[in-house]
Amino acid sequence: MSESSILQCNEVTVAFDGFKAIQGMSLHLRKGELRFLIGPNGAGKTTMLDVICGKVKPTAGTVTFKQSIDIAKKKEHQIAELGIGRKFQAPSIFPSMTVFENLEIAMRQKRGVFTVLFARMKAEERERIERQLEMIGLQDKADWRAGGLSHGEKQWLEIGMMLLQEPEVLLLDEPVAGMTDKETDKTGELLIEIARQRSIVVVEHDMEFVRNFASKVTVMHEGKLLKEGSMEEVQGDDRVAEVYLGK
């Protein structure tokens, strides 16, 4: 196991009432890696994220976080506390509160658990939020009601909220779905910036986005690993072309 390994899923199988949604799937993630998980509908991508965050328990296989923590049997909230954050497609923000307040609430939740609620904000906490606002490009909209943001901005706000909880691994489900081209590019740049410090797994259908921002891609098909490598390697693979890219 390499020293820079942060997450290792080995030979994971998931069966729903006997139907194997995932069969012997392995996924190894290094620290600071931005990994794209692609594949046709029903390939098992979302289920794989569900396994990592503890929403779904594998019927076989192991999931190891930070080289020694066996998380396959841990509860979802325990996995969140350990530092694995999950973002679903629909943003879960508080629409009637301001952007700043949303970030403040997130900062006070340490990985899903409220620590100090409505405590007076210290100057360094305010600065942390301001830095976060800048990173997600919403510094001019701190006082906006979150419900009034564009679709893309809501997604960035939610990513900012996740980051304030300091996850080491972020799991993102189609983060650019419904975004404009400009928002999509901005999101790609944001993910690259985040991956300087953290590791990210992105389930994605938007192949142009993947082409533009992926350095390493994992392709799943029928619950199994079909191919892993650079976008060029993946695109040049006949089996991938056959099942997924429609060539």
Ligand code: ADP
């Ligand atoms: P993808 O994200 O690649 O589209 P999913 O992980 O959502 O694929 O689904 C993989 C397979 O598992 C699909 O055939 C899907 O119908 C099935 N599946 C997913 N979740 C459940 C569930 N909770 N119960 C039964 N079958 C499920």
